[in-house]
Amino acid sequence: MKKRLLTLIGGLLLIGTLSSCGGSSERQADLANGETIYNKACIACHLKGVAGAAALDDKARWEEIAAKGMTTLLDHAVKGYTGKYGVMPEKGTCMDCTEQDLFDAISFMMDKAAVKPAN
Numbered sequence: 094m095k096k097r098l099l100t101l102i103g104g105l106l107l108i109g110t111l112s113s114c115g116g117s118s119e120r121q122a123d124l125a126n127g128e129t130i131y132n133k134a135c136i137a138c139h140l141k142g143v144a145g146a147a148a149l150d151d152k153a154r155w156e157e158i159a160a161k162g163m164t165t166l167l168d169h170a171v172k173g174y175t176g177k178y179g180v181m182p183e184k185g186t187c188m189d190c191t192e193q194d195l196f197d198a199i200s201f202m203m204d205k206a207a208v209k210p211a212n
């Protein structure tokens with residue numbers, strides 16, 4: 094009985110560990126950090142929409158982007174992405190940015206554009 098209880102506890106711990114990793118939707122956005130990153134790197138293209146980037150006040154474009162969901166967007170920001178509008182460079186040219194920094198910057202831009210990601 095005691096052994097079964099330990100196995101049960103072990104199983105629960107394992108489930109807890111597994112569900113806490115992955116899923117970017119569980120990430121918390123630090124919008125203040127996002128603004129810093131945005132001002133450092135993303136602003137060059139994303140303020141006015143240079144080279145096909147979505148301008149901060151272009152709500153229609155940001156709605157189209159938000160609909161892809163955060164998991165996809167973070168992946169595109171980290172690895173870079175070529176779409177129908179142009180080329181989003183790897184890490185948005187912020188080579189020392191962490192995934193969290195990029196997540197924060199994306200969240201900041203969406204907040205400014207007043208859109209919510211699909212996930």
Ligand code: HEC
Pocket residue numbers: 130131134135136137138139143144145146147158161165166167169170174175176177178179180181182184185186187190195198199
């Ligand atoms: C050199 C210009 C440039 C810089 C700098 C830049 N971007 Fe982009 N970004 C683009 C372009 C162009 C697109 C549009 C690609 C398309 O949809 O064709 C884009 C698209 C995106 C998208 C949407 C991707 C998708 O799947 O639709 C996100 C998110 C994004 N950028 C985040 C960032 C972040 C975060 C930064 C700063 C860390 C950044 N970008 C810096 C040019 C840039």
